[in-house]
Amino acid sequence: MAEAYLKGAAVCYGRISGVDECLGAFRVHDRNQNFENGELDRRLFLEQLGLPELNEFYRRNEFEFQLKVAPTPSKVPHLNLRRGDRILLVRSAPPGRIKELVSTLRKQGSGLGVTIDLLLQEGFDLDLSSGVSQVITISPGMMGRESITDITKAAVRGNEYDFVIIPYYNNTGFGYENVDDAILSIGLCCPILGIGVNGKIFDRSTIKGAKVGSQGQAPLDSWGTLRNCHQGRRAFIVGNGPSLSCEDLDRLKGEITFASNKIYLAFDDTAWRPSYYSVVDQLVAANNADRIRELDLPMLLPTSVSSFAFANENTLWYRESGFNAYLADLTSDDLNSAVPRFSRDAVYPIHGGYSVIYHQLQLAWHMGVREIYLIGVDFSFSVPKERVVDERFKVSEYRNALVSTDEVNHFHPDYRSPGETWSMPRLDLQACAFRAAARIFRSGGGGLFNASRKTELSELDLVNFDSLFDE
Numbered sequence: 001m002a003e004a005y006l007k008g009a010a011v012c013y014g015r016i017s018g019v020d021e022c023l024g025a026f027r028v029h030d031r032n033q034n035f036e037n038g039e040l041d042r043r044l045f046l047e048q049l050g051l052p053e054l055n056e057f058y059r060r061n062e063f064e065f066q067l068k069v070a071p072t073p074s075k076v077p078h079l080n081l082r083r084g085d086r087i088l089l090v091r092s093a094p095p096g097r098i099k100e101l102v103s104t105l106r107k108q109g110s111g112l113g114v115t116i117d118l119l120l121q122e123g124f125d126l127d128l129s130s131g132v133s134q135v136i137t138i139s140p141g142m143m144g145r146e147s148i149t150d151i152t153k154a155a156v157r158g159n160e161y162d163f164v165i166i167p168y169y170n171n172t173g174f175g176y177e178n179v180d181d182a183i184l185s186i187g188l189c190c191p192i193l194g195i196g197v198n199g200k201i202f203d204r205s206t207i208k209g210a211k212v213g214s215q216g217q218a219p220l221d222s223w224g225t226l227r228n229c230h231q232g233r234r235a236f237i238v239g240n241g242p243s244l245s246c247e248d249l250d251r252l253k254g255e256i257t258f259a260s261n262k263i264y265l266a267f268d269d270t271a272w273r274p275s276y277y278s279v280v281d282q283l284v285a286a287n288n289a290d291r292i293r294e295l296d297l298p299m300l301l302p303t304s305v306s307s308f309a310f311a312n313e314n315t316l317w318y319r320e321s322g323f324n325a326y327l328a329d330l331t332s333d334d335l336n337s338a339v340p341r342f343s344r345d346a347v348y349p350i351h352g353g354y355s356v357i358y359h360q361l362q363l364a365w366h367m368g369v370r371e372i373y374l375i376g377v378d379f380s381f382s383v384p385k386e387r388v389v390d391e392r393f394k395v396s397e398y399r400n401a402l403v404s405t406d407e408v409n410h411f412h413p414d415y416r417s418p419g420e421t422w423s424m425p426r427l428d429l430q431a432c433a434f435r436a437a438a439r440i441f442r443s444g445g446g447g448l449f450n451a452s453r454k455t456e457l458s459e460l461d462l463v464n465f466d467s468l469f470d471e
Contacts, residue, residue: 004050004054005050005053005054005057008054008057008067009054009057012058012061012063046069047069051067051068051069054067055067074097074100074197074198074199075197075198075199076100076101076104076105076195076199077195077199077200077201078108079105079108079163079193081105081108081109081112081114082112082162083112083113084112084113084114084115085109085112085114085115085162085163086114086115086117086159086160086161086162087105087114087115087116087117087161087162087163087164087165088117088118088119088136088156088159088161088163088164088165088188089101089102089105089116089117089118089119089132089164089165089167090119090120090143090164090165090166090167090179090183091118091119091120091121091124091126091143092143092166092167092168092169092176092179093167093168093169094169095126097167097169097197098118098126098167099126099131101165101167101195102116102118102131102132103131105165106131115133116131116132116133117132117133117134117135117136117159117161118132118134118135118136119136119137119138119152119156120135120136120137120138121137121138121139121140121141121143121147122137122138122139122140123140134159136152136155136156137152138152142178143178143179143182144178144179144181144182145178145181145182145185147182148182148183148185148186152186153186153187156186156188157186157187157188161188161190162190163190163191163192163193164183164188164190164191164192164193165193165195166179166180166183166192166193166194166195166204167194167195168194168195168196168197168202169197170196170197171196171197171198171200172196173194173196173202173204176194180192180194180204183204184204184306187303187304187306187307188303188306190303190319191203191319191347192204203222203223203224220298220314220315220316222316223316223318223345223346223347223366224347226316226346226366226367227345227346227366227367227368228367228368229367229368230256230364230367230368230369231367231368231369232368233256233368233369233371234255234256234369234371234372234373235255235256235257235258235275235364235369235371235372235373236252236255236256236257236258236372236373236374236375236451237257237258237259237357237360237361237364237372237373237374237375237377238252238257238258238259238260238263238274238375238376239357239374239375239376239377239378239452240260240261240262240263240376240410240411240412240415241376241377241378241379241380241409241410241411241452241454241455242378242408242409242410242411242454243375243376243378243411243452243453243454243455244266244375244376244411244453245411245453246266246269246270246272248375248453248465249266249270249272250270250271250272251469252272253271253272255275256275256364256369257272257274257275257276258274258275258276258277258278258300258360258363258364259274259276259277259278260277260278260279260280260356260357260360261279261281261284261288261356262284262288262410262412262415263277264291264292264295265411265412265414265415266411266412273297274297275298276297276298276299276300276360276363277295277297277298277299277300278299278300278301278302278356278359278360278363279292279301279305279310279356280302280304280305280356280359281356281422281423282304282305282423283401283421283422283423284422285305285308285310286308287420287421287422289308289309289310292308292310293308293309293310295310295312296312296314297312297314298314298315299311299312299314299315299316300315300316300318300360300363301315301316301317301318302317302318302319302320302350302359303317303318303319303320304320318346318349318350318363319349319350320349320350320351320352320359321341321343321349321350321351321352340353340358340432340433340436342361342362342365342436342437342440343362343365343366344362344365344366345366346362346363346366350362350363353429353430353432353433353434353436353437354425354426354429354430354433355430355433357374357377358430358433358434358437361437361441361448365440365441365444369446370441370444370445370446370447371441371446371447371449372441372446372447372448372449373449373450373451373463373465373468374448374449374450374451374452374457374460375451375452375453375465376411376452376453377450377452377455377457378452378454378455378456378457379427379430379452379455379456379457380455380456381409381425381427382408382409383402383424383425384402384403384404384405386402386403386405401421401422401423401424402421402422402423402424403419403420403421404416404417404418404419404420404421404422405418406418431457431459434448434457434459434460435459438459438460438461447461448460449461449462449463450462450463451463451464451465451468452465453465
């Protein structure tokens with residue numbers, strides 16, 4: 001506060017000018033008040049030390065004014081908590097604000113069994129034992145990527161939170177980039193909500209800044225922005241099977257299109273680019289991380305792949321449910337009558353159907369699309385006999401990985417190199433999911449159709465791809 005006192009006093013005697021050159025330095029020592037001081041409350045520091053000293057200076061020198069800190073009324077929005085919700089609250093505001101949030105969340109979740117955990121700097125005591133179920137600590141000092149240790153990440157990820165709350169002590173969220181960045185670096189599969197003092201919610205699960213592109217995509221500001229943004233439009237979801245051709249892709253220019261995985265192998269031979277790109281499979285993400293990071297495409301990604309750092313300025317994150325496990329537990333008879341879950345709102349978890357396409361169907365519904373055509377979905381795989389245990393993954397569906405030999409399953413001869421691992425395709429589970437999606441799109445007044453040139457997917461009505469375009 002030394003410079004604040006100096007400026008607050010000097011302004012009483014005349015004009016103040018500045019120079020571009022830095023003429024001073026900040027000396028770091030063990031008695032600094034604010035450097036890496038996790039207990040520093042800047043507002044209280046201003047109210048209790050800075051302003052009283054300046055006001056005393058004004059009185060002593062007979063200046064007829066005093067400085068006051070304007071009160072900041074705070075609000076906590078109603079979060080529509082559900083039974084059993086688990087919340088991670090980040091200590092990014094003064095103690096009073098944190099206590100207010102805990103108290104309000106407790107009231108909103110009364111009788112619902114809501115759990116609140118607190119993430120805060122080591123050595124910071126808030127005396128919240130009555131409202132917080134668990135305290136998870138990070139390194140002392142200002143919160144940032146470097147303060148989130150591997151131990152902290154493991155502790156946070158293991159709790160499967162329904163959402164994270166980052167309280168802001170302003171109404172814009174500006175100035176909290178280090179906190180947002182630190183929480184995003186953990187790679188949680190849930191929404192991350194910043195809450196301003198006025199109760200405004202900022203969706204920090206997103207990375208903003210996309211512009212409307214030539215391939216018809218909407219601005220990726222938030223899932224709220226994308227809701228019904230393509231209402232009344234049709235869309236194409238591109239599979240990567242052998243029947244996919246670059247000539248057909250070029251006919252999709254100007255259409256709304258969803259693509260995934262190694263579709264970028266077609267980019268040298270086509271001017272078409274997808275409206276939205278996704279990758280869901282952990283093995284695909286791990287084996288092709290460097291190439292995917294280079295893609296300059298609008299991305300819709302599950303938070304489960306956030307650790308691969310694929311995000312660019314045109315990225316939105318969504319969270320997933322554990323529905324894959326439910327499907328895998330069903331018998332063949334059960335699959336015939338099963339009704340897989342289908343999310344109609346991407347703010348809530350997207351359900352798995354053993355295919356990235358099932359994710360994209362739910363995202364398209366959120367955008368208002370009710371007429372969808374699949375292409376390149378051959379629905380037939382030549383599966384090699386050799387398998388290995390891929391120790392990079394603990395999830396059962398990825399541990400027992402297939403080992404690629406000759407590439408015969410995709411549109412490009414280099415889609416999988418010999419020795420590359422990939423996950424076992426579960427066509428029976430995919431078929432069950434596609435049947436459910438087809439019913440849902442019909443019930444919504446539209447339809448889900450298979451326009452692939454060659455396909456064994458019989459669950460969907462087959463249409464001729466050429467008939468969809470005016471020649």
